[in-house]
Amino acid sequence: MTALYACQPNDSRGRHWPETMSTFRSPWQRDRDRIIHSSAFRRLKHKTQVFVEHEGDYYRTRLTHTIEVAQVARTIAGTLGLNTDLAETVALAHDLGHPPFGHTGEDALAVLMAPYGGFDHNAQALRIVTKLERHYADFDGLNLTWESLEGIAKHNGPITGPLPYALADVNAEWDLELHTNASAEAQVAAVADDVAYNHHDLHDGLRAGLFSEEDLAQLPVIGEAFAQVDALHPGLEPMRRRHEALRRVFGVMVEDVIAVAQNRLTSLQPQSAQDIRDMDGPIIRFSKPLYQNLKAIKSFLFTRMYRAPTVVVERKRVTEMLNGLFPLYLNDAGKLPDHWRAAAEAAGSETARARIVLDYVAGMTDRFAIQEAERLLG
Numbered sequence: 001m002t003a004l005y006a007c008q009p010n011d012s013r014g015r016h017w018p019e020t021m022s023t024f025r026s027p028w029q030r031d032r033d034r035i036i037h038s039s040a041f042r043r044l045k046h047k048t049q050v051f052v053e054h055e056g057d058y059y060r061t062r063l064t065h066t067i068e069v070a071q072v073a074r075t076i077a078g079t080l081g082l083n084t085d086l087a088e089t090v091a092l093a094h095d096l097g098h099p100p101f102g103h104t105g106e107d108a109l110a111v112l113m114a115p116y117g118g119f120d121h122n123a124q125a126l127r128i129v130t131k132l133e134r135h136y137a138d139f140d141g142l143n144l145t146w147e148s149l150e151g152i153a154k155h156n157g158p159i160t161g162p163l164p165y166a167l168a169d170v171n172a173e174w175d176l177e178l179h180t181n182a183s184a185e186a187q188v189a190a191v192a193d194d195v196a197y198n199h200h201d202l203h204d205g206l207r208a209g210l211f212s213e214e215d216l217a218q219l220p221v222i223g224e225a226f227a228q229v230d231a232l233h234p235g236l237e238p239m240r241r242r243h244e245a246l247r248r249v250f251g252v253m254v255e256d257v258i259a260v261a262q263n264r265l266t267s268l269q270p271q272s273a274q275d276i277r278d279m280d281g282p283i284i285r286f287s288k289p290l291y292q293n294l295k296a297i298k299s300f301l302f303t304r305m306y307r308a309p310t311v312v313v314e315r316k317r318v319t320e321m322l323n324g325l326f327p328l329y330l331n332d333a334g335k336l337p338d339h340w341r342a343a344a345e346a347a348g349s350e351t352a353r354a355r356i357v358l359d360y361v362a363g364m365t366d367r368f369a370i371q372e373a374e375r376l377l378g
């Protein structure tokens, strides 16, 4: 039994193209399965989280990150009496729109697409699930339920003001009520994203030798976690010590989010999923003190990891690849595979052609983009 404020499968606003209900899967279980079986989902395994794909088999990719986000989302949603299937679905979809090379690829493509309406990985995820997956006889996209689309669209909260490119198209068809909060389930998926990467980037950064346990011990939350482990298990073998400390950091984040939500739910007493959407601000978030501490950790990770000298060298290299590939495809559709070429040649304007080229390039994995760069740029 879920809580009154949970999204209820029987109250789903349904799909754009009506379909008969599955006899053994709820609408959001079905959405989840469609995402898992999509091409974009499989490609996440060769897309950068922080390190470019070929750098080592240990590190997170967008796929393993996504699986970790889904796990955290299920835990938090289940504890709060929310619909775990919807939270998991939104979590599994949240990074589908990431291009090759993750944020670096996104930055490069945003510049290249600036004259043509821009690029943003969240908007691209919506474009993928509503237009670009073409496996079903009756529709383009995955024909997800309204609630799943709403959750993907509002990953960063309600949207007011001008809509990013794909959102405008999708919203015209679906009216996702972008000005309200997302469902609590989608809010859980968004916070689970932060929990997951704040935890695993610490592991991956340590493994890559970008910083040491001693560096981390200077940071809030993490320093306390190492001190606890040392007190409880003096002389613990280094890798176990690291794992024990970082799993405590993970626990602090999850417990904090649950405690904040439980307090707010008790004081505000929402009676329906709509009450959550209409609230003044999100129900799922970190407490203010932890949020401040996480800001310090994020800022450390930014300088020591996301902009570490070795990562900056890679950023430059892969940015040059995308800067080379994109205009090549834009100016010579013959360089594209047949069906993309046909679409690019049929495009009515340069803007429409650029969007097709963008869809093709953003769909590439790291390794495919590198191969294409070697083939076409030398």
Ligand SMILES: Nc1nc2c(ncn2[C@H]2C[C@H](O)[C@@H](COP(=O)(O)OP(=O)(O)OP(=O)(O)O)O2)c(=O)[nH]1
Pocket (backbone or CB within 6 Å): 049, 050, 094, 095, 102, 103, 104, 122, 155, 156, 193, 197, 201, 306
């Ligand atoms: N924000 C940011 N993250 C980066 C950068 N380079 C690598 N990363 C990694 C760190 C995290 O593992 C992950 C954060 O990206 P996400 O797309 O998961 O979350 P973010 O909050 O940036 O965007 P989103 O919530 O999806 O709109 O990407 C960078 O330049 N900026």
